[in-house]
Amino acid sequence: MFTLHRFHGGLHLDAHKEDSSLAPLATAPVPPRLIFPLQQRGGQNAQSVVQVGDHVRKGQVIARGDGPMNPPIHASSSGIVSAIEPRPLPHPSGLTDLAIVIDTDGEDLAPAPEERPDYGQLAPEELRRVIFEAGIVGLGGAAFSTAVKTDPGHRPIDTLILNGAECEPYITCDDSLLRNFPREVLEGARILMRVLGVERCLLGVEDDMPEAIRALRETREAGDYSNIDIVTVPALYPSGGEKQLIRILTGREVPTRGIPADAGVICQNVGTAAAVYRAVGRGEPLIERIVTVTGKGIKNPGNWLTRIGTPIADLVRYSGGYSGVAERLILGGPMMGISLPSDALPLVKAANCVLVTGRGETTGPKQALPCIRCGACAEACPINLLPQQLYWYSRADNLQRAEEYQLADCIECGCCDYVCPSHIPLVQYFRAAKSELVAKQRERTKADHARERFEARQARKEREKQERAEAAQRKKTALAKPDTSEIQDAIARAKARKRPPESAPTTDAAPDESPPAQEPAEN
Numbered sequence: 001m002f003t004l005h006r007f008h009g010g011l012h013l014d015a016h017k018e019d020s021s022l023a024p025l026a027t028a029p030v031p032p033r034l035i036f037p038l039q040q041r042g043g044q045n046a047q048s049v050v051q052v053g054d055h056v057r058k059g060q061v062i063a064r065g066d067g068p069m070n071p072p073i074h075a076s077s078s079g080i081v082s083a084i085e086p087r088p089l090p091h092p093s094g095l096t097d098l099a100i101v102i103d104t105d106g107e108d109l110a111p112a113p114e115e116r117p118d119y120g121q122l123a124p125e126e127l128r129r130v131i132f133e134a135g136i137v138g139l140g141g142a143a144f145s146t147a148v149k150t151d152p153g154h155r156p157i158d159t160l161i162l163n164g165a166e167c168e169p170y171i172t173c174d175d176s177l178l179r180n181f182p183r184e185v186l187e188g189a190r191i192l193m194r195v196l197g198v199e200r201c202l203l204g205v206e207d208d209m210p211e212a213i214r215a216l217r218e219t220r221e222a223g224d225y226s227n228i229d230i231v232t233v234p235a236l237y238p239s240g241g242e243k244q245l246i247r248i249l250t251g252r253e254v255p256t257r258g259i260p261a262d263a264g265v266i267c268q269n270v271g272t273a274a275a276v277y278r279a280v281g282r283g284e285p286l287i288e289r290i291v292t293v294t295g296k297g298i299k300n301p302g303n304w305l306t307r308i309g310t311p312i313a314d315l316v317r318y319s320g321g322y323s324g325v326a327e328r329l330i331l332g333g334p335m336m337g338i339s340l341p342s343d344a345l346p347l348v349k350a351a352n353c354v355l356v357t358g359r360g361e362t363t364g365p366k367q368a369l370p371c372i373r374c375g376a377c378a379e380a381c382p383i384n385l386l387p388q389q390l391y392w393y394s395r396a397d398n399l400q401r402a403e404e405y406q407l408a409d410c411i412e413c414g415c416c417d418y419v420c421p422s423h424i425p426l427v428q429y430f431r432a433a434k435s436e437l438v439a440k441q442r443e444r445t446k447a448d449h450a451r452e453r454f455e456a457r458q459a460r461k462e463r464e465k466q467e468r469a470e471a472a473q474r475k476k477t478a479l480a481k482p483d484t485s486e487i488q489d490a491i492a493r494a495k496a497r498k499r500p501p502e503s504a505p506t507t508d509a510a511p512d513e514s515p516p517a518q519e520p521a522e523n
Helices: 124-133 173-180 182-196 210-222 242-250 270-282 312-318 376-380 387-395 399-404 415-419 426-480 484-498
Strands: 033-037 061-064 079-088 096-104 159-164 201-206 228-233 265-269 288-294 302-307 326-331 353-358
Touching: 033 079, 061 096, 124 182, 124 270, 159 182, 159 242, 159 270, 173 182, 173 210, 173 270, 173 288, 182 201, 182 210, 182 228, 182 265, 182 270, 201 210, 201 242, 210 228, 228 242, 242 265, 265 270, 270 288, 288 312, 302 312, 312 353, 376 387, 376 415, 387 399, 387 426, 399 426, 415 426
Parallel strands: 159 201, 159 265, 201 228, 288 353
Antiparallel strands: 033 096, 079 096, 288 302, 326 353
């Protein structure tokens, strides 16, 4: 009997899963144009390795970044690079950044497949290299580099957790993946266990996904996956949160400001595990993923196996287009997703759902009223935070106090927003405060670097000044006290050169006339 643990707070929400899960998984056609923002995740951009006019093949690397946090970006179909220019990012801000645009040729040409070694013979370091070169990031929404996440450093890891608890309403892409590709997920789990050097894997699936659970268990029984446990967890939002799922399955708490590795656990999305298998076992980079297209604003909701870089407008068109009640476009779910200003934006690796809400389907912005300190937000918070206090400190720009109340631990799940009777957009305040803290931290880091450079420069100048003084002193000492012995030697050599040569000895000198020695007298 597997023991489950309860986390604090959480909400029972209307799932709306049947809107998209009833339709079979479909493969989206190759769109006429693919768009790849060089900023796939907040932070440093990748750099294009192709030029306008280049012909690229499916799976070819078109951009690389610096460092392990920035895996390569691959073309998801063949075609001509028609532009490398600023394009709007899939973000509510509408900010633009450089993107590679490929006009597809319809051929979908790919390089000849290479012979793959048995991944059971590859060392963990080599497996991480393959995962990085395949451009794999977390497909649960964070898009964190998988190669980095599977390298916990000195932290001891004893458990791998695969996250199949798709808790946010409307989204069914993981459910569709588990129903259609259970073996790929379990093989990916086996590879990740080898990378981490662990013997235990727990795969958490919500109890409202019966077909996925059945497919996983049948595959587990048919294969050699006895060290992978399929665990059913209650459907409670946000049980699919990383920290919440770790709590449910192991009873462990991730420490404040810590990461799952600090609790001896590495957590990966089931889609990430399948992508790891396709990369290591088949040599396929991450160029496609399953995306849910749903909501009352879509004529034919469903799940699509979609190429990265596909414009949202094309995916909506494959789904029958907008219905007459379409109102709002959201990338992600209704709780943690972001509103988009346009459907011309492309799908990136982290995009798991396109939600088009109909009129009255979701609550729109409401007039915020004063906080009445009812405490409902604290009861719903799955992290055990005090959102009302964080709200006051964030609103007053008292970031130090907000930090003391563990603002950094907020996962922005939206539970506090959902239950707030005053309709206060709490998460927006928290996001703004977090952004300000990050900006101030960057400024502090920048100032620290500048101070360190200044101090190093001053130390170098002082050291050079001292060395020059010491050299001058040595020269002065040398001039004040000449070496008299060398001078005397030089004078002696000069006198010797001026002295006339001595007469040579004569050859007819008189013989030695001294008397010979007398012989000793005999006794």
